[in-house]
Amino acid sequence: MRIPEEMITLRDGRSLQLRSAEEKDAKAMLDYIRQTAEETHYLIRYPEEIAYTLEQERELIRNILASDSTAWFTVFDGDRAVGNCSISRNGDRIKVRHRCDFAIALEQAYCGCGLGTLLTERAIAKAKELGFEQMELGVYADNERGIALYQKMGFTECGRIPRAFRLKDGTFIDEINMVRFL
Ligand SMILES: CC(C)(COP(=O)(O)OP(=O)(O)OC[C@H]1O[C@@H](n2cnc3c(N)ncnc32)[C@H](O)[C@@H]1OP(=O)(O)O)[C@@H](O)C(=O)NCCC(=O)NCCS
Numbered sequence: 001m002r003i004p005e006e007m008i009t010l011r012d013g014r015s016l017q018l019r020s021a022e023e024k025d026a027k028a029m030l031d032y033i034r035q036t037a038e039e040t041h042y043l044i045r046y047p048e049e050i051a052y053t054l055e056q057e058r059e060l061i062r063n064i065l066a067s068d069s070t071a072w073f074t075v076f077d078g079d080r081a082v083g084n085c086s087i088s089r090n091g092d093r094i095k096v097r098h099r100c101d102f103a104i105a106l107e108q109a110y111c112g113c114g115l116g117t118l119l120t121e122r123a124i125a126k127a128k129e130l131g132f133e134q135m136e137l138g139v140y141a142d143n144e145r146g147i148a149l150y151q152k153m154g155f156t157e158c159g160r161i162p163r164a165f166r167l168k169d170g171t172f173i174d175e176i177n178m179v180r181f182l
Pocket residue numbers: 036040042043104105106107110111112113114115116117118138139140143144145146148149152
């Protein structure tokens with residue numbers, strides 16, 4: 001689905017555009033995904049695991065725009081995508097249709113300025129509007145800033161998978177599962 005376009009101002013005064021990613025943004029989205037995957041280990045993929053072609057990315061964007069249960073909130077600095085957050089239905093079966101998954105990633109240069117808070121607020125409002133009853137996420141147990149954001153926004157820990165992630169250097173990190181009732 002498409003989200004309304006708006007200009008947003010970060011705490012440090014930078015002005016950015018919040019809108020849906022369109023097909024023309026496919027390259028910008030791939031650049032952003034690679035950049036964020038390089039900057040921290042808090043995302044699921046290593047950069048070399050991002051192997052989408054431009055056409056595959058365009059198709060993904062078309063599918064998101066056509067969906068009635070998935071929304072992307074993408075932040076642009078000029079033509080560059082610098083952050084994204086998403087909500088998507090957990091599953092289509094009747095028993096799980098009330099749940100949505102939440103994910104967010106910003107480029108490091110845009111972290112710590114309130115953008116994560118703003119995007120999460122927008123995502124919660126949209127999830128309520130769509131009739132979801134709870135939002136769920138998984139976060140690396142060492143992601144202090146992520147966990148601080150989620151707690152601030154009303155998510156609470158509901159589970160933990162020991163050693164869910166194994167980094168290239170052999171370090172294991174737990175996954176914390178969090179839920180926010182809507
Ligand atoms: C996690 C992330 C989305 C947070 O967004 P953000 O814009 O940096 O966060 P905000 O500036 O809105 O800050 C949210 C809260 O986090 C806390 N916080 C901010 N910086 C922090 C830091 N360096 N360490 C610990 N907590 C911190 C504060 O409580 C803050 O709220 P406040 O400003 O009202 O006090 C963002 O940093 C990010 O994308 N990081 C890299 C990728 C990632 O970790 N994604 C999440 C995967 S689950």
